[in-house]
Amino acid sequence: MLGQEILRRLDQAGDCSWPGPGVTRTFCSDEHRRVLPLIEHWMHRAGLAAELDAAGNLVGRCPRAQSGEPTLILGSHQDTVVEGGKYDGMLGVVLPLVALEALANRGTTLPYGIEVVAFGDEEGTRFQSTLVGSKALAGDFDHAMLEARDAEDVSMRDALRDFGGDPEAIDGLAREASRTLGFVEVHIEQGPLLEQRALPVGVVTAITGIERHRVTVIGKAGHAGTTPMAGRRDALVGAAWMVVEVDRLLNEIEDFVGVVGKLEVRPNAVNVIPAAVEFTLELRSPQGEIRQQGARQVMDAVTDIARERGLALDIECTYRAEGVPCAEWIIAALERASEGCGQPPFRLFSGAGHDGLAMHSLTDIGMLFVRCRDGLSHHPDEAISAADAEVAAQVLMRFLEDLPATLEARG
Numbered sequence: 001m002l003g004q005e006i007l008r009r010l011d012q013a014g015d016c017s018w019p020g021p022g023v024t025r026t027f028c029s030d031e032h033r034r035v036l037p038l039i040e041h042w043m044h045r046a047g048l049a050a051e052l053d054a055a056g057n058l059v060g061r062c063p064r065a066q067s068g069e070p071t072l073i074l075g076s077h078q079d080t081v082v083e084g085g086k087y088d089g090m091l092g093v094v095l096p097l098v099a100l101e102a103l104a105n106r107g108t109t110l111p112y113g114i115e116v117v118a119f120g121d122e123e124g125t126r127f128q129s130t131l132v133g134s135k136a137l138a139g140d141f142d143h144a145m146l147e148a149r150d151a152e153d154v155s156m157r158d159a160l161r162d163f164g165g166d167p168e169a170i171d172g173l174a175r176e177a178s179r180t181l182g183f184v185e186v187h188i189e190q191g192p193l194l195e196q197r198a199l200p201v202g203v204v205t206a207i208t209g210i211e212r213h214r215v216t217v218i219g220k221a222g223h224a225g226t227t228p229m230a231g232r233r234d235a236l237v238g239a240a241w242m243v244v245e246v247d248r249l250l251n252e253i254e255d256f257v258g259v260v261g262k263l264e265v266r267p268n269a270v271n272v273i274p275a276a277v278e279f280t281l282e283l284r285s286p287q288g289e290i291r292q293q294g295a296r297q298v299m300d301a302v303t304d305i306a307r308e309r310g311l312a313l314d315i316e317c318t319y320r321a322e323g324v325p326c327a328e329w330i331i332a333a334l335e336r337a338s339e340g341c342g343q344p345p346f347r348l349f350s351g352a353g354h355d356g357l358a359m360h361s362l363t364d365i366g367m368l369f370v371r372c373r374d375g376l377s378h379h380p381d382e383a384i385s386a387a388d389a390e391v392a393a394q395v396l397m398r399f400l401e402d403l404p405a406t407l408e409a410r411g
Contacts, residue, residue, distance in 0.1 A: 003390030022380030056120030071113030085382020139174030330366030
């Protein structure tokens with residue numbers, strides 16, 4: 001009945017949300033604060049001591065991890081996109097805690113340390129700076145991120161301090177690579193491949209590279225009724241042509257995807273020619289060379305459109321992360337665990353970014369994907385089944401039980 005318990009807990013966590021469709025829970029928000037006691041309770045049930053760290057992560061450690069023994073890190077993020085689903089991220093927090101509790105209930109003692117982390121910020125919804133928590137653990141935290149501000153002009157530094165974190169102590173969170181066995185995350189697939197193949201779980205081989213840009217198009221405001229159409233420097237029309245051209249290139253270049261996800265118009269008045277438009281541009285590819293070449297084509301295209309229309313253009317890269325491979329030994333161990341649970345192993349690539357992008361600089365990483373209905377994610381209708389959650393929990397439990405033999409075989 002583990003699958004049903006996992007879904008029950010995810011329903012509980014999903015209630016910690018802004019009002020409205022789906023789940024909206026951002027970093028250091030009231031909703032974030034509300035979900036912490038739930039996760040802390042589940043950590044205690046799994047035999048872990050829970051602590052909110054300096055970067056806003058809730059961390060659960062078993063006694064062996066607390067004493068400094070070699071430790072496997074499990075976990076995922078608690079934050080969501082606006083009006084997202086209840087499984088993206090939180091599945092990777094809840095499922096390992098349920099699995100660890102089940103192992104303890106049947107008398108299984110793992111001969112190594114376990115740490116389960118509910119990362120505070122992965123999506124970057126509030127401050128547009130992703131992987132805050134995992135970068136802190138990996139020792140790659142950039143303190144410039146603390147100066148990022150949200151829509152209410154609150155800095156991340158102030159929000160984190162008010163939340164109970166300690167911006168000045170983040171560097172001390174970095175884990176020791178020599179004492180870290182690896183990082184494993186369970187996550188919904190966010191794509192259709194498992195469903196197309198009628199498989200409940202799959203093993204991830206690599207995580208995509210991502211880059212994000214803030215594009216500002218500057219024209220000239222004017223009276224919408226008295227300014228002749230010819231010669232107008234309409235920033236919104238220029239931005240619209242740019243969005244269409246970006247979409248054309250993304251469709252034309254193989255293994256290259258992206259989106260213009262947010263657009264703001266100024267002065268945003270019914271009878272004023274738009275003076276400026278700011279939009280976000282996200283680009284992804286499993287291959288760094290393809291992403292970089294595609295990005296150059298996109299930038300050249302929007303620059304040409306701005307020049308042709310007499311518009312000024314400013315492009316700022318706000319985030320970049322190269323794609324990373326999952327460790328072959330973790331891939332193989334998860335495949336063996338899947339087979340041991342009666343599931344044919346299936347390998348697939350992650351087109352979404354995850355905390356493993358940051359954790360890879362600390363340790364070997366691995367991921368187990370769980371089938372999601374219609375491949376849908378970042379949407380209120382995001383869904384998984386209790387049966388698939390059950391399979392994923394059993395696979396993870398077998399992986400954890402077999403880890404000592406796996407490590408011994410590696411030498």
